[in-house]
Amino acid sequence: MRDLRPDGDGSSQGSGAPRVSPQHATGPWLLFWQRPRFAPVARRGRRFGDLPVTPVSTRGDSPLSIRPDPRRLAPNDFVRQVAALRRPLILAHITPDADSLGASFGLASLLRHAGIDAHVGLPSGCVAKRLEFLLQLAPGVPRVTDLPADHTFDALVVVDTANEKRINFAAGTLQRFPRSFAIDHHITNTDFCTTNWVDPHAASTCEMIAILASQAGWTLTQAAASLLYAGIHGDTAGFSLPSTNADSLHVAADLVRAGADVSHIGEQLCRSQLRADFELLRRVYDHTTIVENGRIAYSFLSHNDVVETGCKADDIDDQVSIPRALRGVQIAMLFSEGEPGIVRVNLRGEGKITVVEIAQRFGGGGHPQSAGVRMRNRPMQEVIDTLINAAVEHLRSLDKAGASAV
Numbered sequence: 001m002r003d004l005r006p007d008g009d010g011s012s013q014g015s016g017a018p019r020v021s022p023q024h025a026t027g028p029w030l031l032f033w034q035r036p037r038f039a040p041v042a043r044r045g046r047r048f049g050d051l052p053v054t055p056v057s058t059r060g061d062s063p064l065s066i067r068p069d070p071r072r073l074a075p076n077d078f079v080r081q082v083a084a085l086r087r088p089l090i091l092a093h094i095t096p097d098a099d100s101l102g103a104s105f106g107l108a109s110l111l112r113h114a115g116i117d118a119h120v121g122l123p124s125g126c127v128a129k130r131l132e133f134l135l136q137l138a139p140g141v142p143r144v145t146d147l148p149a150d151h152t153f154d155a156l157v158v159v160d161t162a163n164e165k166r167i168n169f170a171a172g173t174l175q176r177f178p179r180s181f182a183i184d185h186h187i188t189n190t191d192f193c194t195t196n197w198v199d200p201h202a203a204s205t206c207e208m209i210a211i212l213a214s215q216a217g218w219t220l221t222q223a224a225a226s227l228l229y230a231g232i233h234g235d236t237a238g239f240s241l242p243s244t245n246a247d248s249l250h251v252a253a254d255l256v257r258a259g260a261d262v263s264h265i266g267e268q269l270c271r272s273q274l275r276a277d278f279e280l281l282r283r284v285y286d287h288t289t290i291v292e293n294g295r296i297a298y299s300f301l302s303h304n305d306v307v308e309t310g311c312k313a314d315d316i317d318d319q320v321s322i323p324r325a326l327r328g329v330q331i332a333m334l335f336s337e338g339e340p341g342i343v344r345v346n347l348r349g350e351g352k353i354t355v356v357e358i359a360q361r362f363g364g365g366g367h368p369q370s371a372g373v374r375m376r377n378r379p380m381q382e383v384i385d386t387l388i389n390a391a392v393e394h395l396r397s398l399d400k401a402g403a404s405a406v
Contacts, residue, residue, distance in 0.1 A: 071201075072247055074212045078197050082157070082181060083216050087117040089144070089153040089177075093161040094168045096127055097317065098134065098234025098269060103159040103183070103205040105138035106227035110209070110218045112141065119144055119153070121169050128315045130277070133268045134230055137223050147173055155179040158193055160205035162186035162365050183208055187356065188365035200367075203241075203248040206231025210251045222259030229260035234269060237321070242351075242369055276310040283309070284319045284334070290326065296391050297323035298333040300380060306338050317372075320346040331355060331391045335384055343383045345373040347391075353398070358390050 090108050092100035104120045111118035119142045127135065147170065156177040161167055161184060164174050174180055180193035185202035202208045206228040213220060232252050236244045239252070256262055273281075280301070288299040301316060316336045324332035330353045334346045345362075347355040349369035356371040364373030375383050 072199060072208075072211060074197050074208070074215055078181075078195065079212060079215050081195065082212070083114070083116075083218075085111070085116055085118075085157075086154050087119070087152060088155045088157050088181075089119050089121050089147070089151075090157045090159060091121045091161070091167055091169050091173070092159050093166040094126075095317070096122070096131065096168065098131060099204045099206055099231040100160040100168075101127065101131055101134045102227040102229075102231025102234070103209055105134065105141050106206060106224050106231065107157065107159060107183075107209050108141045109138050109221060109224040109227065110213050113221055113224070114216075114218050118157075121145075121147070121173075123168060126168065128312055129274060130268070130272060130315065133264075134227060137226050137230075146170065147176065151176070153177070155181065156193075157181045157183065159183045159209070160185070162188045163190040164192045183212070185367075186365065187367060188360065201245070203243040203245060204232045204235035206235070207248055207251050210255060211247075214254075220255075220258045222261075225255040225258035225260040226265060229255040229262070230265045230269065233265055238266070238270065243367065277315060279309045280305070280311050280315065280319065281322065284322045288323050288326075290329075291388060292392050292395060294326070294328045295330045295395055296333070296388065297326050297329045297331075298335065298384065298388065299323050300335040300384060301337065302380060303337040303340055306336065312338065316344070317346055320348050324348045324350065330395065331358075333387060333391065335380060335387070337380055341377050343375045343378065343380055345375065345383065345387055347371045347373070347387075353395070355391075355394075358387070358394050361390060362387070 088111070090104050092104045096104075104122070108118040108120050120138075121144050124145050156174065156179070158167060158174075158180065159182075161182070167173060174192065180195070182189065182191070182193035182196040182198065183205055184196075184198050185200060185205050185208060186198070187200040189196070189198045189200075191198070197208070199208055210220075210228050210232075213224075229252055232248060232255075233239070235241075236248060239249065252260075283301060283305050284299045287301070288297060290297050299319070299322060301319075306312075306316070316334070316338060320332055320334035323329065323334065326332075330350050332348045332350070336344050336346075338344065345359075345364070347359055347366075347370070349355040354368040356366055356368050359365055359371035359373045362373045362375065364371060366372050373387070
Protein backbone atom coordinates (compact mmCIF):
# COMPACT_ATOMS: atom_id res chain seq x y z
CA MET A 1 0.00 0.00 0.00
CA ARG A 2 1.18 3.50 -0.80
CA ASP A 3 0.95 6.39 1.65
CA LEU A 4 0.31 9.68 -0.13
CA ARG A 5 -0.70 13.14 1.07
CA PRO A 6 -2.45 15.28 -1.53
CA ASP A 7 -1.76 19.00 -1.58
CA GLY A 8 -4.42 21.56 -0.85
CA ASP A 9 -6.26 23.05 2.06
CA GLY A 10 -9.57 24.73 2.64
CA SER A 11 -13.01 24.01 3.88
CA SER A 12 -15.84 21.97 2.45
CA GLN A 13 -19.47 22.96 2.42
CA GLY A 14 -21.35 22.83 5.68
CA SER A 15 -23.61 19.85 6.03
CA GLY A 16 -26.52 21.12 8.13
CA ALA A 17 -28.87 18.91 10.10
CA PRO A 18 -30.64 15.99 8.41
CA ARG A 19 -34.12 16.70 7.07
CA VAL A 20 -36.75 14.88 9.08
CA SER A 21 -40.46 14.83 8.32
CA PRO A 22 -42.30 16.02 11.46
CA GLN A 23 -45.09 13.80 12.74
CA HIS A 24 -47.03 14.39 15.95
CA ALA A 25 -48.20 11.08 17.35
CA THR A 26 -51.33 10.55 19.37
CA GLY A 27 -52.98 7.54 20.94
CA PRO A 28 -52.66 5.94 24.39
CA TRP A 29 -49.48 3.94 23.75
CA LEU A 30 -47.79 6.90 22.10
CA LEU A 31 -48.07 9.44 24.88
CA PHE A 32 -44.60 8.71 26.24
CA TRP A 33 -43.01 9.99 23.02
CA GLN A 34 -42.39 13.59 22.17
CA ARG A 35 -41.60 14.85 18.72
CA PRO A 36 -39.13 17.70 18.17
CA ARG A 37 -40.33 20.54 15.96
CA PHE A 38 -38.70 21.16 12.60
CA ALA A 39 -38.86 24.11 10.26
CA PRO A 40 -41.00 23.56 7.14
CA VAL A 41 -39.16 22.66 3.95
CA ALA A 42 -40.28 23.86 0.50
CA ARG A 43 -40.95 20.88 -1.71
CA ARG A 44 -42.54 19.70 -4.91
CA GLY A 45 -45.50 17.39 -4.41
CA ARG A 46 -47.01 16.28 -1.14
CA ARG A 47 -44.90 14.68 1.54
CA PHE A 48 -46.78 12.78 4.18
CA GLY A 49 -44.19 13.29 6.89
CA ASP A 50 -45.81 16.67 7.58
CA LEU A 51 -49.20 15.38 8.74
CA PRO A 52 -50.39 14.42 12.24
CA VAL A 53 -50.29 10.68 12.71
CA THR A 54 -52.20 8.05 14.65
CA PRO A 55 -51.39 4.38 14.21
CA VAL A 56 -53.68 2.29 12.06
CA SER A 57 -54.86 -0.81 13.91
CA THR A 58 -53.48 -4.08 12.59
CA ARG A 59 -55.55 -7.09 11.64
CA GLY A 60 -55.59 -9.90 14.12
CA ASP A 61 -54.25 -12.45 11.68
CA SER A 62 -51.17 -10.43 10.76
CA PRO A 63 -47.98 -11.97 12.22
CA LEU A 64 -46.38 -8.53 12.45
CA SER A 65 -46.81 -6.66 15.73
CA ILE A 66 -44.22 -3.96 15.17
CA ARG A 67 -44.34 -1.08 17.64
CA PRO A 68 -41.65 1.34 16.48
CA ASP A 69 -40.99 4.84 17.69
CA PRO A 70 -44.27 6.55 16.70
CA ARG A 71 -42.32 9.10 14.69
CA ARG A 72 -41.43 6.26 12.33
CA LEU A 73 -44.99 5.35 11.34
CA ALA A 74 -46.41 5.99 7.90
CA PRO A 75 -49.22 8.57 8.09
CA ASN A 76 -52.72 7.12 8.01
CA ASP A 77 -53.69 8.73 4.73
CA PHE A 78 -50.59 7.36 3.03
CA VAL A 79 -51.40 3.85 4.28
CA ARG A 80 -54.99 4.09 3.06
CA GLN A 81 -54.06 5.39 -0.38
CA VAL A 82 -51.47 2.67 -1.00
CA ALA A 83 -53.82 -0.02 0.30
CA ALA A 84 -56.53 1.23 -2.10
CA LEU A 85 -54.40 0.86 -5.25
CA ARG A 86 -55.65 -1.57 -7.89
CA ARG A 87 -52.72 -2.16 -10.25
CA PRO A 88 -49.53 -0.32 -9.29
CA LEU A 89 -46.13 -0.53 -10.94
CA ILE A 90 -43.23 -0.58 -8.47
CA LEU A 91 -39.81 0.80 -9.47
CA ALA A 92 -36.53 1.33 -7.64
CA HIS A 93 -33.11 2.84 -8.38
CA ILE A 94 -30.43 2.07 -10.92
CA THR A 95 -27.78 -0.50 -9.98
CA PRO A 96 -30.19 -2.38 -7.70
CA ASP A 97 -28.97 -3.46 -4.27
CA ALA A 98 -30.50 -5.75 -1.65
CA ASP A 99 -32.62 -2.98 -0.18
CA SER A 100 -34.10 -1.80 -3.48
CA LEU A 101 -34.80 -5.34 -4.67
CA GLY A 102 -36.15 -6.46 -1.31
CA ALA A 103 -38.35 -3.36 -1.11
CA SER A 104 -39.66 -3.73 -4.68
CA PHE A 105 -40.47 -7.42 -4.58
CA GLY A 106 -41.34 -7.47 -0.88
CA LEU A 107 -43.92 -4.71 -1.34
CA ALA A 108 -45.26 -6.32 -4.52
CA SER A 109 -45.60 -9.65 -2.71
CA LEU A 110 -47.46 -8.02 0.17
CA LEU A 111 -49.81 -6.15 -2.15
CA ARG A 112 -50.53 -9.20 -4.28
CA HIS A 113 -51.32 -11.26 -1.19
CA ALA A 114 -53.78 -8.49 -0.25
CA GLY A 115 -55.51 -8.82 -3.64
CA ILE A 116 -53.76 -5.92 -5.40
CA ASP A 117 -52.33 -6.61 -8.88
CA ALA A 118 -48.84 -5.18 -8.26
CA HIS A 119 -46.04 -5.49 -10.82
CA VAL A 120 -42.32 -4.70 -10.56
CA GLY A 121 -40.44 -2.87 -13.28
CA LEU A 122 -36.92 -4.23 -13.75
CA PRO A 123 -34.82 -3.86 -16.92
CA SER A 124 -33.20 -7.05 -18.21
CA GLY A 125 -29.70 -7.90 -16.96
CA CYS A 126 -29.50 -5.16 -14.32
CA VAL A 127 -29.24 -7.38 -11.23
CA ALA A 128 -25.83 -8.44 -9.93
CA LYS A 129 -25.26 -12.20 -9.87
CA ARG A 130 -24.91 -12.32 -6.10
CA LEU A 131 -28.39 -10.77 -5.73
CA GLU A 132 -30.25 -12.92 -8.23
CA PHE A 133 -31.40 -15.19 -5.39
CA LEU A 134 -33.76 -12.41 -4.31
CA LEU A 135 -35.68 -12.70 -7.57
CA GLN A 136 -36.16 -16.39 -6.87
CA LEU A 137 -37.93 -15.51 -3.61
CA ALA A 138 -40.75 -13.84 -5.52
CA PRO A 139 -41.61 -16.14 -8.45
CA GLY A 140 -45.26 -15.06 -8.41
CA VAL A 141 -44.56 -11.34 -8.84
CA PRO A 142 -44.97 -10.26 -12.50
CA ARG A 143 -42.09 -8.25 -13.97
CA VAL A 144 -42.02 -5.76 -16.83
CA THR A 145 -38.84 -4.62 -18.57
CA ASP A 146 -40.34 -1.48 -20.11
CA LEU A 147 -43.54 0.53 -19.98
CA PRO A 148 -45.95 -0.07 -22.89
CA ALA A 149 -47.52 3.00 -24.49
CA ASP A 150 -50.98 1.71 -23.56
CA HIS A 151 -50.17 0.57 -20.01
CA THR A 152 -53.06 0.09 -17.58
CA PHE A 153 -51.28 0.71 -14.27
CA ASP A 154 -53.18 3.08 -12.00
CA ALA A 155 -50.19 4.40 -10.03
CA LEU A 156 -46.41 4.35 -9.75
CA VAL A 157 -44.70 3.44 -6.49
CA VAL A 158 -40.99 4.31 -6.34
CA VAL A 159 -38.98 2.74 -3.53
CA ASP A 160 -35.49 3.44 -2.17
CA THR A 161 -34.84 6.17 -4.74
CA ALA A 162 -33.73 9.70 -3.89
CA ASN A 163 -34.67 11.52 -7.10
CA GLU A 164 -36.27 11.05 -10.49
CA LYS A 165 -32.97 10.66 -12.35
CA ARG A 166 -32.14 7.61 -10.25
CA ILE A 167 -35.23 5.65 -11.33
CA ASN A 168 -34.23 2.36 -12.99
CA PHE A 169 -36.49 2.86 -16.02
CA ALA A 170 -36.77 5.00 -19.13
CA ALA A 171 -36.59 8.77 -18.73
CA GLY A 172 -40.03 10.34 -18.50
CA THR A 173 -41.66 7.33 -16.83
CA LEU A 174 -42.81 9.38 -13.86
CA GLN A 175 -44.76 11.79 -16.06
CA ARG A 176 -46.81 8.94 -17.52
CA PHE A 177 -48.62 8.36 -14.24
CA PRO A 178 -51.27 10.65 -12.74
CA ARG A 179 -50.34 9.47 -9.25
CA SER A 180 -46.98 8.48 -7.84
CA PHE A 181 -45.85 7.43 -4.36
CA ALA A 182 -42.33 7.48 -2.92
CA ILE A 183 -41.17 5.32 -0.01
CA ASP A 184 -37.57 6.16 0.78
CA HIS A 185 -34.99 6.72 3.51
CA HIS A 186 -32.39 8.86 1.70
CA ILE A 187 -31.72 12.18 3.39
CA THR A 188 -31.20 13.71 -0.09
CA ASN A 189 -34.67 12.73 -1.35
CA THR A 190 -36.14 15.53 -3.49
CA ASP A 191 -39.87 14.74 -2.96
CA PHE A 192 -40.23 14.07 -6.67
CA CYS A 193 -43.47 12.04 -6.47
CA THR A 194 -46.94 13.46 -5.94
CA THR A 195 -47.05 11.77 -2.52
CA ASN A 196 -43.87 11.12 -0.54
CA TRP A 197 -43.14 9.21 2.67
CA VAL A 198 -39.47 9.78 3.50
CA ASP A 199 -37.85 8.72 6.77
CA PRO A 200 -34.12 9.51 6.87
CA HIS A 201 -33.90 7.81 10.28
CA ALA A 202 -34.80 4.42 8.79
CA ALA A 203 -31.83 2.14 8.23
CA SER A 204 -33.42 0.80 5.04
CA THR A 205 -36.51 1.15 2.88
CA CYS A 206 -37.38 -2.48 3.65
CA GLU A 207 -37.68 -1.51 7.29
CA MET A 208 -40.20 1.18 6.32
CA ILE A 209 -42.23 -1.27 4.21
CA ALA A 210 -42.39 -3.74 7.09
CA ILE A 211 -43.78 -0.96 9.29
CA LEU A 212 -46.24 -0.03 6.54
CA ALA A 213 -47.36 -3.66 6.32
CA SER A 214 -47.97 -3.78 10.05
CA GLN A 215 -50.05 -0.61 9.95
CA ALA A 216 -52.06 -1.76 6.94
CA GLY A 217 -52.69 -5.16 8.50
CA TRP A 218 -51.26 -7.09 5.56
CA THR A 219 -50.48 -10.73 6.19
CA LEU A 220 -46.78 -11.38 5.80
CA THR A 221 -45.73 -14.42 3.79
CA GLN A 222 -42.41 -16.16 4.35
CA ALA A 223 -41.19 -14.91 0.95
CA ALA A 224 -42.04 -11.29 1.74
CA ALA A 225 -40.43 -11.61 5.17
CA SER A 226 -37.22 -12.95 3.61
CA LEU A 227 -37.14 -10.19 0.98
CA LEU A 228 -37.58 -7.43 3.55
CA TYR A 229 -35.07 -8.99 5.94
CA ALA A 230 -32.51 -9.23 3.12
CA GLY A 231 -32.91 -5.53 2.41
CA ILE A 232 -32.37 -4.55 6.03
CA HIS A 233 -29.37 -6.89 6.29
CA GLY A 234 -27.90 -5.46 3.10
CA ASP A 235 -28.25 -1.77 3.91
CA THR A 236 -26.93 -2.19 7.45
CA ALA A 237 -24.05 -4.50 6.43
CA GLY A 238 -25.39 -7.20 8.68
CA PHE A 239 -26.64 -4.77 11.36
CA SER A 240 -23.18 -3.30 11.86
CA LEU A 241 -23.43 0.26 10.51
CA PRO A 242 -24.24 3.39 12.55
CA SER A 243 -27.61 3.61 10.78
CA THR A 244 -28.74 0.44 12.60
CA ASN A 245 -31.16 1.33 15.38
CA ALA A 246 -33.49 -0.40 17.81
CA ASP A 247 -36.37 -0.27 15.32
CA SER A 248 -34.20 -2.00 12.71
CA LEU A 249 -33.53 -4.86 15.11
CA HIS A 250 -37.13 -5.13 16.28
CA VAL A 251 -38.42 -5.17 12.71
CA ALA A 252 -35.83 -7.77 11.70
CA ALA A 253 -36.84 -9.93 14.67
CA ASP A 254 -40.49 -9.81 13.61
CA LEU A 255 -39.50 -10.75 10.07
CA VAL A 256 -37.58 -13.74 11.40
CA ARG A 257 -40.62 -14.77 13.40
CA ALA A 258 -42.63 -14.55 10.18
CA GLY A 259 -40.26 -17.00 8.50
CA ALA A 260 -37.36 -15.01 7.04
CA ASP A 261 -34.55 -17.47 6.28
CA VAL A 262 -31.66 -15.83 8.14
CA SER A 263 -29.09 -18.50 7.33
CA HIS A 264 -29.83 -18.59 3.60
CA ILE A 265 -29.87 -14.81 3.28
CA GLY A 266 -26.63 -14.45 5.24
CA GLU A 267 -24.96 -17.10 3.11
CA GLN A 268 -26.06 -15.48 -0.15
CA LEU A 269 -25.12 -11.96 0.85
CA CYS A 270 -21.89 -12.68 2.73
CA ARG A 271 -20.55 -16.14 1.94
CA SER A 272 -21.23 -16.88 -1.73
CA GLN A 273 -18.37 -15.29 -3.64
CA LEU A 274 -17.84 -16.34 -7.22
CA ARG A 275 -14.30 -16.76 -8.55
CA ALA A 276 -14.68 -13.47 -10.43
CA ASP A 277 -15.62 -11.75 -7.16
CA PHE A 278 -12.53 -13.16 -5.48
CA GLU A 279 -10.28 -11.83 -8.25
CA LEU A 280 -12.00 -8.47 -7.97
CA LEU A 281 -11.27 -8.43 -4.23
CA ARG A 282 -7.61 -9.17 -4.88
CA ARG A 283 -7.34 -6.17 -7.18
CA VAL A 284 -9.10 -3.89 -4.72
CA TYR A 285 -6.59 -4.94 -2.04
CA ASP A 286 -3.68 -4.41 -4.43
CA HIS A 287 -4.85 -0.91 -5.36
CA THR A 288 -5.67 0.29 -1.85
CA THR A 289 -3.90 3.53 -0.89
CA ILE A 290 -3.77 5.41 2.41
CA VAL A 291 -3.59 9.20 2.68
CA GLU A 292 -3.98 11.99 5.25
CA ASN A 293 -2.05 10.15 7.98
CA GLY A 294 -4.23 7.06 7.69
CA ARG A 295 -7.56 8.88 7.96
CA ILE A 296 -8.52 8.35 4.31
CA ALA A 297 -8.18 5.10 2.38
CA TYR A 298 -9.26 4.44 -1.19
CA SER A 299 -8.98 1.91 -3.95
CA PHE A 300 -9.86 1.80 -7.62
CA LEU A 301 -10.91 -0.59 -10.35
CA SER A 302 -10.21 0.38 -13.93
CA HIS A 303 -12.46 -0.62 -16.79
CA ASN A 304 -9.88 -3.29 -17.69
CA ASP A 305 -10.08 -4.69 -14.14
CA VAL A 306 -13.85 -5.05 -14.45
CA VAL A 307 -13.68 -6.60 -17.93
CA GLU A 308 -10.86 -9.02 -17.08
CA THR A 309 -12.58 -10.30 -13.94
CA GLY A 310 -15.93 -10.68 -15.69
CA CYS A 311 -17.80 -8.70 -13.04
CA LYS A 312 -20.64 -6.29 -13.66
CA ALA A 313 -20.55 -2.74 -12.42
CA ASP A 314 -23.25 -3.78 -9.95
CA ASP A 315 -20.90 -6.33 -8.33
CA ILE A 316 -18.45 -3.64 -7.27
CA ASP A 317 -20.21 -1.41 -4.76
CA ASP A 318 -19.71 -3.46 -1.61
CA GLN A 319 -15.95 -3.67 -2.13
CA VAL A 320 -15.59 -0.22 -0.57
CA SER A 321 -15.64 -2.20 2.69
CA ILE A 322 -12.01 -3.20 2.02
CA PRO A 323 -10.38 0.24 2.43
CA ARG A 324 -12.98 1.03 5.06
CA ALA A 325 -11.85 -1.90 7.22
CA LEU A 326 -8.45 -0.36 7.94
CA ARG A 327 -8.11 0.80 11.54
CA GLY A 328 -8.13 4.57 11.89
CA VAL A 329 -9.78 5.23 8.53
CA GLN A 330 -12.51 7.85 8.75
CA ILE A 331 -13.36 8.17 5.06
CA ALA A 332 -13.16 5.30 2.58
CA MET A 333 -13.68 5.55 -1.16
CA LEU A 334 -13.82 3.13 -4.07
CA PHE A 335 -13.44 4.44 -7.62
CA SER A 336 -14.59 2.17 -10.44
CA GLU A 337 -15.08 2.40 -14.18
CA GLY A 338 -17.60 -0.33 -14.89
CA GLU A 339 -18.69 1.45 -18.05
CA PRO A 340 -16.25 3.30 -20.31
CA GLY A 341 -16.19 7.00 -19.55
CA ILE A 342 -18.19 6.75 -16.31
CA VAL A 343 -16.32 6.71 -12.99
CA ARG A 344 -18.44 5.73 -10.01
CA VAL A 345 -17.32 6.75 -6.54
CA ASN A 346 -18.60 5.00 -3.42
CA LEU A 347 -17.95 6.93 -0.22
CA ARG A 348 -18.25 5.72 3.37
CA GLY A 349 -17.81 7.61 6.62
CA GLU A 350 -16.82 6.03 9.91
CA GLY A 351 -17.90 7.00 13.41
CA LYS A 352 -19.34 10.53 13.35
CA ILE A 353 -17.89 11.41 9.95
CA THR A 354 -20.46 12.11 7.25
CA VAL A 355 -19.66 11.98 3.54
CA VAL A 356 -22.90 12.95 1.82
CA GLU A 357 -21.71 16.57 1.72
CA ILE A 358 -18.74 15.50 -0.39
CA ALA A 359 -20.98 13.61 -2.79
CA GLN A 360 -23.39 16.53 -3.13
CA ARG A 361 -20.58 18.86 -4.17
CA PHE A 362 -20.19 16.78 -7.31
CA GLY A 363 -23.84 16.08 -8.07
CA GLY A 364 -24.17 12.89 -6.01
CA GLY A 365 -26.07 12.03 -2.87
CA GLY A 366 -27.12 9.24 -0.56
CA HIS A 367 -27.04 8.83 3.21
CA PRO A 368 -24.96 10.77 5.74
CA GLN A 369 -22.32 8.02 5.99
CA SER A 370 -22.91 6.15 2.74
CA ALA A 371 -23.01 8.15 -0.47
CA GLY A 372 -22.07 8.00 -4.13
CA VAL A 373 -21.17 10.05 -7.19
CA ARG A 374 -21.00 9.39 -10.94
CA MET A 375 -18.58 11.47 -12.99
CA ARG A 376 -18.63 11.31 -16.77
CA ASN A 377 -15.91 11.88 -19.36
CA ARG A 378 -13.13 12.53 -16.87
CA PRO A 379 -9.99 10.41 -16.49
CA MET A 380 -9.90 8.10 -13.49
CA GLN A 381 -6.83 9.76 -11.95
CA GLU A 382 -8.40 13.20 -12.24
CA VAL A 383 -11.52 11.98 -10.44
CA ILE A 384 -9.41 10.36 -7.72
CA ASP A 385 -7.38 13.53 -7.17
CA THR A 386 -10.52 15.70 -7.08
CA LEU A 387 -12.39 13.54 -4.59
CA ILE A 388 -9.37 12.91 -2.35
CA ASN A 389 -8.72 16.64 -2.11
CA ALA A 390 -12.39 17.21 -1.29
CA ALA A 391 -12.25 14.53 1.43
CA VAL A 392 -9.09 16.07 2.93
CA GLU A 393 -10.75 19.50 2.96
CA HIS A 394 -13.84 17.98 4.56
CA LEU A 395 -11.87 16.34 7.38
CA ARG A 396 -9.81 19.44 8.05
CA SER A 397 -12.98 21.52 8.15
CA LEU A 398 -14.43 19.13 10.71
CA ASP A 399 -11.18 19.30 12.67
CA LYS A 400 -11.53 23.08 12.92
CA ALA A 401 -15.11 22.67 14.09
CA GLY A 402 -14.08 20.00 16.60
CA ALA A 403 -16.46 17.48 15.01
CA SER A 404 -14.14 14.82 13.61
CA ALA A 405 -13.56 12.69 16.70
CA VAL A 406 -14.55 9.08 15.94
